[in-house]
Amino acid sequence: MKDLGILLESGTNEMELLTVVVNAQPFGMNVAKVQSIQQYDPGAITALPEAEKGVLGMLLYRDTTIPVLDLARILDIDLDRGEVEPLREIIVVTEFNNSVTGFRVQGVKRIHRLSWKEFVPLDQLFEDNACFTGSVNIENSQVLVLDLEYILSSFFPDQVIEEVDEEMIQKGNTISRDQLEIVFAEDSPTIQKGVFSALKKAGFEKITPFLDGEKALNYIRSHYKTGKKQELNHVVLITDIEMPRMDGLTLCRVIKQDPELHPIFVVIFSSLINSQMIAKCEQVKSDDYVTKPETNRLITILDQRCG
Structure with missing residues (x-):
């Protein structure tokens, strides 16, 4: 398990973005919302009967039970299980809105330090796809940044x-x-x-x-x-x-x-x-x-x- 801290100084207009992989596609998470990353263990997840699409189950994390959401299902990305190895999948544990939530992804890459000026909001034409707040150019490719607050609100509205x-x-x-x-x-x-x-x-x-x-x-x-x-x-x-x-x-x-x-x-x-x-x-x-x-x-x- 790896804990991630807030490394930036105040008011520098910088952000740190963790790139995670869903199937083979990279997405961005603000490091300020990420508490830790750990290997995904299917045996540690307790499934919930009649759970909504995207809810993987519950996980005992640091003596507290937290919900685990599956980003692939939420984003409607079909996983090729012939290409995905469960032992390499990751749970990204986030903390925001006074709540702790886990997200299953197929891997993590690295943390990038960027200026908020590099962040490009999505065009109004794409406003209906509220799972993303915008995109940034990383290593000559556009990475969509996840709107974790919106995703959480889809399942737990009172927490947002x-x-x-x-x-x-x-x-x-x-x-x-x-x-x-x-x-x-x-x-x-x-x-x-x-x-x-x-x-x-x-x-x-x-x-x-x-x-x-x-x-x-x-x-x-x-x-x-x-x-x-x-x-x-x-x-x-x-x-x-x-x-x-x-x-x-x-x-x-x-x-x-x-x-x-x-x-x-x-x-x-x-x-x-x-x-x-x-x-x-x-x-x-x-x-x-x-x-x-x-x-x-x-x-x-x-x-x-x-x-």
């Missing part, structure tokens, strides 16, 4: 988007939530739509969404660069960490280092929040951080700004 409590909605009657101007940077269309809908339902009216950090920064600079400090107290940036062109940590660092924009309240809203990532959030001077799918906690933080 939390329903807004009715009590939280009613609380909006006593709080002027519509006074906040929210800039929301999130590259996953599925997550963006879910959170956008939840915030609107709670009574936040002024929300401007973006699918990457660079576009969010350009918008902030064009709208708030010459704003008065008092006006910026009503501006909140909610940003994911993993995003093309510019990641959320870099976006936060740039804003907090800007003498005009630094009063903007920045909330890191990510599936990667753990002790290591909290340290990174603090290094780039974020004002707060929330792990997905804690939408109600996010709203509580926003309510505090409404004062």
Whole structure:
């Protein structure tokens, strides 16, 4: 078994991508979501009766039972069992959204350090294929990057988007939530739509969404660069960490280092929040951080700004 750690410094706009093999095709996983890799042992998997397509079963991992998903089935890739050796198959154990999940693949290659500027979002024509967030060019070939949050949401929706409590909605009657101007940077269309809908339902009216950090920064600079400090107290940036062109940590660092924009309240809203990532959030001077799918906690933080 091999553990993988978060090696990058904060706000460098770099990512580390683990290339995994499904049948013979390479795909990318963000190393920040990968906890460990281990050899696949069919005997260690407990099958689930009438399980959904793609659910391989349950695995006892570090004294905890975790679900194991089969990427080949999820991606509709037919495995040529004459070419695949079970002893060479791998379980990639991931941790994000406060949950641990295993993914069976047919092998792993290596880790590549890349800039988020090299990350190419998929064209809108391919938006329906939400299993991927985009692609990167590695060794003269395009590697599709897996949207693990979307894949997990297909099986366990509550682990990705939390329903807004009715009590939280009613609380909006006593709080002027519509006074906040929210800039929301999130590259996953599925997550963006879910959170956008939840915030609107709670009574936040002024929300401007973006699918990457660079576009969010350009918008902030064009709208708030010459704003008065008092006006910026009503501006909140909610940003994911993993995003093309510019990641959320870099976006936060740039804003907090800007003498005009630094009063903007920045909330890191990510599936990667753990002790290591909290340290990174603090290094780039974020004002707060929330792990997905804690939408109600996010709203509580926003309510505090409404004062």
